Amino acid sequence: MNATKIRTASTPASASAGYTDPLQALDRIDRAILRQLQTDASISNVALAAKVKLSAPACLRRVERLKESGLIRGVVALIDPKAAGAGMLVIIGVVLDRSTPESFAAFEKAAQKVPGCMECHVVTGEFDYFMAVRTRDSDSFNRLHAEQLLYLPGVRQIRSFMVLKEILSTTRFPL
């Protein structure tokens, strides 16, 4: 863990008993910085400083502290799935044959190599895993399904949910 000190708001404004939301605990300026950088991090530091009404060095120090503290995990370019020829998204529920550690490990190792696999999570309930896979169209998904997904190790059942419309898909945390 990292123990960098972060500026806290004077009004803690916590939700319920004994816990303060780390994001809400930030002061007004740090929140404004995060709001901006989550939306567009290609802004220059001087422009960012002007937006949050701070001098450039002070602003830069805050951004660096937010990175060092681990709150900002990284700054990345996002590729448009459609422009990348992967406009189709499929949610996949997976049930394994056996519930052994080896079985899970083998599946997880293989699942990460599935082309276009963006997410893969162990879940509770009627499925063992949920995956989110990006592909070009139904044809290419059908190929992926027949040639790769069905051959993932230890799979008993696969249920595919084709995404018809992406209502919301964000990396942003509200502030």
Place this chain on the structure above:
Amino acid sequence: MNATKIRTASTPASASAGYTDPLQALDRIDRAILRQLQTDASISNVALAAKVKLSAPACLRRVERLKESGLIRGVVALIDPKAAGAGMLVIIGVVLDRSTPESFAAFEKAAQKVPGCMECHVVTGEFDYFMAVRTRDSDSFNRLHAEQLLYLPGVRQIRSFMVLKEILSTTRFPL
């Protein structure tokens, strides 16, 4: 749509008949640029130029073209969910009462306002929607479930799949 011309590889190397993957169609340098920016876009342009063995101006022009073409949708800071006090992820399958346009519209409008909702998609199959919601812990999810999810308009059934382990969660497209 944007019609900016992008550098194409001399070897198209397409998959199967009549289609070329837009990402694979890029030349070696553009792919190297995207690979880097998808991983860490906080790199300076001169450092990026050195990495891809190009002069700074030439490199900058390519990056700008990739943005203008729409392939790069944006550059953003990613917040670490755990550090933000939202270390728990839940996948939620939703079935609506009725399948009318009004019913769908009302649900979609409300779903986007659910605190911590990162994704919401219309899907085929036994559910109408899948949502991904980030929250602090099972307690806070229980509160969210009882106070918000159950009151989303037109909901017949909600099934929650708690994520026990995030195997893979990426915004990166392989190149």
Place this chain on the structure above:
DNA sequence: CTTGAAATACTACTACG
């Protein structure tokens, strides 16, 4: 149509008050 070298304008970063 793209590249790289040089020149200029800004920006990031440091030292200090």
Place this chain on the structure above:
DNA sequence: CGTAGTAGTATTTCAAG
């Protein structure tokens, strides 16, 4: 936190491949 100064970067211009 801000001001002032320095170092380094982004960006334009232009000549050349």
